[in-house]
Amino acid sequence: MDFHRTRFLMIGKSYRWDISLIIPPMFEFNLVARQDNARAGTFQTPHGELRTPVFAPVGTQATVKTLTPDQLEDLGASLVLSNTYHLYLRPGDELVAEMGGLHEFMQWPQPLLTDSGGYQVFSLSDTRKIDDDGVTFKSHVDGSTHRFTPERSIQIQKNLGADIIMVFDECSDPNDRDYTRIAMERTHRWAERSLQAHRRTDQALFGIVQGGVDLDLRVKSAEFISSLPFPGIAIGGLSVGETKAEMHATLDVVTPLLPENKPRYLMGVGTPEDLIQGIARGIDIFDCVLPTRLARHNAAFSSEGRLNLMNAVYARDPRPIDETCGCYTCRTFTRAYIRHLISAKESLAGTLLSIHNLHTMISLVNEIRAAIIEGTFESKISLWLEQWHGNAERVKMKADQ
Amino acid sequence: MDFHRTRFLMIGKSYRWDISLIIPPMFEFNLVARQDNARAGTFQTPHGELRTPVFAPVGTQATVKTLTPDQLEDLGASLVLSNTYHLYLRPGDELVAEMGGLHEFMQWPQPLLTDSGGYQVFSLSDTRKIDDDGVTFKSHVDGSTHRFTPERSIQIQKNLGADIIMVFDECSDPNDRDYTRIAMERTHRWAERSLQAHRRTDQALFGIVQGGVDLDLRVKSAEFISSLPFPGIAIGGLSVGETKAEMHATLDVVTPLLPENKPRYLMGVGTPEDLIQGIARGIDIFDCVLPTRLARHNAAFSSEGRLNLMNAVYARDPRPIDETCGCYTCRTFTRAYIRHLISAKESLAGTLLSIHNLHTMISLVNEIRAAIIEGTFESKISLWLEQWHGNAERVKMKADQ
Numbered sequence: 144m145d146f147h148r149t150r151f152l153m154i155g156k157s158y159r160w161d162i163s164l165i166i167p168p169m170f171e172f173n174l175v176a177r178q179d180n181a182r183a184g185t186f187q188t189p190h191g192e193l194r195t196p197v198f199a200p201v202g203t204q205a206t207v208k209t210l211t212p213d214q215l216e217d218l219g220a221s222l223v224l225s226n227t228y229h230l231y232l233r234p235g236d237e238l239v240a241e242m243g244g245l246h247e248f249m250q251w252p253q254p255l256l257t258d259s260g261g262y263q264v265f266s267l268s269d270t271r272k273i274d275d276d277g278v279t280f281k282s283h284v285d286g287s288t289h290r291f292t293p294e295r296s297i298q299i300q301k302n303l304g305a306d307i308i309m310v311f312d313e314c315s316d317p318n319d320r321d322y323t324r325i326a327m328e329r330t331h332r333w334a335e336r337s338l339q340a341h342r343r344t345d346q347a348l349f350g351i352v353q354g355g356v357d358l359d360l361r362v363k364s365a366e367f368i369s370s371l372p373f374p375g376i377a378i379g380g381l382s383v384g385e386t387k388a389e390m391h392a393t394l395d396v397v398t399p400l401l402p403e404n405k406p407r408y409l410m411g412v413g414t415p416e417d418l419i420q421g422i423a424r425g426i427d428i429f430d431c432v433l434p435t436r437l438a439r440h441n442a443a444f445s446s447e448g449r450l451n452l453m454n455a456v457y458a459r460d461p462r463p464i465d466e467t468c469g470c471y472t473c474r475t476f477t478r479a480y481i482r483h484l485i486s487a488k489e490s491l492a493g494t495l496l497s498i499h500n501l502h503t504m505i506s507l508v509n510e511i512r513a514a515i516i517e518g519t520f521e522s523k524i525s526l527w528l529e530q531w532h533g534n535a536e537r538v539k540m541k542a543d544q
Numbered sequence: 545m546d547f548h549r550t551r552f553l554m555i556g557k558s559y560r561w562d563i564s565l566i567i568p569p570m571f572e573f574n575l576v577a578r579q580d581n582a583r584a585g586t587f588q589t590p591h592g593e594l595r596t597p598v599f600a601p602v603g604t605q606a607t608v609k610t611l612t613p614d615q616l617e618d619l620g621a622s623l624v625l626s627n628t629y630h631l632y633l634r635p636g637d638e639l640v641a642e643m644g645g646l647h648e649f650m651q652w653p654q655p656l657l658t659d660s661g662g663y664q665v666f667s668l669s670d671t672r673k674i675d676d677d678g679v680t681f682k683s684h685v686d687g688s689t690h691r692f693t694p695e696r697s698i699q700i701q702k703n704l705g706a707d708i709i710m711v712f713d714e715c716s717d718p719n720d721r722d723y724t725r726i727a728m729e730r731t732h733r734w735a736e737r738s739l740q741a742h743r744r745t746d747q748a749l750f751g752i753v754q755g756g757v758d759l760d761l762r763v764k765s766a767e768f769i770s771s772l773p774f775p776g777i778a779i780g781g782l783s784v785g786e787t788k789a790e791m792h793a794t795l796d797v798v799t800p801l802l803p804e805n806k807p808r809y810l811m812g813v814g815t816p817e818d819l820i821q822g823i824a825r826g827i828d829i830f831d832c833v834l835p836t837r838l839a840r841h842n843a844a845f846s847s848e849g850r851l852n853l854m855n856a857v858y859a860r861d862p863r864p865i866d867e868t869c870g871c872y873t874c875r876t877f878t879r880a881y882i883r884h885l886i887s888a889k890e891s892l893a894g895t896l897l898s899i900h901n902l903h904t905m906i907s908l909v910n911e912i913r914a915a916i917i918e919g920t921f922e923s924k925i926s927l928w929l930e931q932w933h934g935n936a937e938r939v940k941m942k943a944d945q
Contacts, residue, residue, distance in 0.1 A: 204888040211895065213872070234859065234884040241860060242880050250876050458635065459642060471614070475651050479643050483635040487605040490891050494612065
């Protein structure tokens with residue numbers, strides 16, 4: 144890496160080490176390779192270098208459900224996402240700050256990302272009232288009333304202390320085009336206010352492009368958000384009810400407008416197929432609850448297509464979930480055993496399926512990254528799409544309660 | 545170890561290796577040290593040597609709840625108990641046999657023990673009808689009717705394939721002394737029938753002493769069971785409603801009557817205090833659901849006494865559960881974090897508490913074993929009893945459903 148090279152600078156009359164080149168500049172994004180629109184890169188954070196493309200498991204309540212941090216590291220996770228809305232309500236961002244911040248609290252030593260809470264306020268709260276200043280909502284935990292503004296969201300995320308934090312935005316129904324414009328314009332004003340409120344130099348604040356599936360709005364939003372000094376840019380408002388074709392068309396329009404030298408993050412997406420399609424369109428960062436949520440519903444990704452391990456056909460099946468998979472679950476246990484655990488309502492089933500599903504996503508992005516570096520990405524796309532096609536079915540993506 | 549020493553035997557006219565001294569004889573129990581009645585030993589099994597005293601975590605349904613086998617090994621477990629009644633009903637002993645036996649099915653590489661199903665038939669089944677030949681009962685899973693006899697229990701345990709298996713016995717209410725005699729006599733006849741039915745030479749069949757809290761019956765039972773060629777002897781019918789004093793008096797009468805050269809197993813016991821008291825009375829093997837059951841009820845053993853981590857007082861407590869503990873949970877997480885997981889209904893709480901509670905029991909028996917070998921056991925008893933006193937409260941011991 145260039146930034147590991149050291150050199151002397153003349154400062155006053157003497158030469159000194161140029162520290163900025165010894166210690167990698169914070170939040171520097173470097174392209175390692177690209178093939179057509181697909182990119183392989185590195186992103187420097189206070190908790191280590193992220194190799195992109197990267198898939199982030201979701202740890203909604205400061206834990207990736209059913210897994211210890213040791214198990215997460217073993218299965219290859221690097222970036223983990225946690226939800227500001229949930230942590231604000233329980234245990235409270237001030238408590239997390241008092242305990243040394245989210246890394247220390249949940250004992251995740253690698254990079255963390257928090258969302259702004261915007262999406263959850265709109266999707267989980269029973270009643271909410273939005274105005275140009277912010278949102279008043281009721282807690283899904285106890286019904287108490289709370290208010291988020293861009294400034295409040297940044298303050299909460301400051302207390303949580305993740306490496307990557309997000310601007311407060313409004314994610315609207317993509318099918319309501321008139322309202323989508325209003326929400327997008329509000330999101331833009333909130334992006335500026337979030338930037339103004341942001342102080343911690345050890346947190347990278349990402350902007351968010353909105354605009355639903357209206358390509359004109361997306362262009363406007365991509366241009367506006369790109370004009371602001373964010374070290375990374377997210378694309379929000381996808382995988383919320385639009386078609387796959389609409390998602391792809393939106394990405395095709397948005398990513399060419401984003402700066403080359405900043406990471407692009409596709410929020411809340413998706414299936415193995417979505418990862419392949421997203422990377423092909425220039426996306427670097429993904430997160431999704433799908434692997435752990437499927438695990439709780441007894442389902443596993445596999446190169447044979449998605450399996451429901453509760454199915455009686457697996458009762459005496461001595462094979463691993465996926466014979467091509469190298470995860471702890473597949474190296475160790477049979478389908479018959481996992482089916483027994485599900486049938487006996489043993490929580491170990493969820494643990495083993497979470498390990499497998501997360502490992503599948505993470506090893507898929509790693510395989511894709513290697514192919515981009517080798518220059519074989521384009522030639523492998525159709526193979527991957529075929530291999531993972533049976534896992535492509537969309538599920539409603541909503542943060543875990 | 546003596547049995548690792550090799551020597552030549554004259555066989556016919558030539559010297560040959562004495563194989564019995566190269567490969568440890570199966571199920572040989574050797575005393576390594578003793579102090580007063582307390583014993584430290586080794587017990588050879590087809591899945592390795594057990595160092596006694598040993599505490600066995602309970603894996604009722606072919607899984608120690610919430611833990612992977614890797615986590616169990618990391619916390620120091622060796623022997624694991626699983627329940628014949630549960631595995632017979634679900635997934636079925638024949639399915640387990642087809643999958644290569646219980647070790648292979650649950651991927652536990654170290655010694656396994658199965659109980660006979662007797663205790664669960666009496667404690668879990670809604671309706672049961674006992675006669676001299678066996679017991680007819682209804683499944684707690686689906687209400688279907690089943691019948692266990694000594695022969696059937698041995699056959700099921702043969703299919704499961706644990707290293708240590710148990711005779712089919714009747715565990716009666718210790719407060720009903722007249723019935724206790726009848727149950728004990730039936731248990732003796734069933735012990736003989738279990739022995740007769742036992743074929744697999746790679747399974748050690750243990751006899752069970754019954755007799756409730758009637759010391760005369762206990763003497764009779766200890767003498768009778770000791771007269772049969774079991775490689776190990778269990779004491780059943782304790783920790784089922786009698787007082788601590790009654791349990792101690794029973795052990796004081798029974799263990800002196802048992803053969804020195806066989807391991808003694810106190811079934812379903814108990815608390816840290818029970819372990820110390822049991823070892824002082826000559827017990828070598830213990831099992832209990834307490835550590836994992838307490839974990840599911842948010843409770844942790846600690847040298848400060850038992851803690852309920854749901855308590856609001858721990859919300860901002862930056863200490864580990866027990867500052868004297870070296871388990872993964874205590875090395876890694878604060879009370880505040882565990883309390884948050886409980887409050888947020890995250891299953892990781894159960895995993896972390898199970899790791900801690902099991903590690904506590906296992907490191908306590910290891911510490912006791914080392915003291916017996918060093919000759920410091922007697923001088924440390926009062927210290928241990930004081931240290932673990934706050935964890936002594938009895939809970940109803942019933943196998944997990």
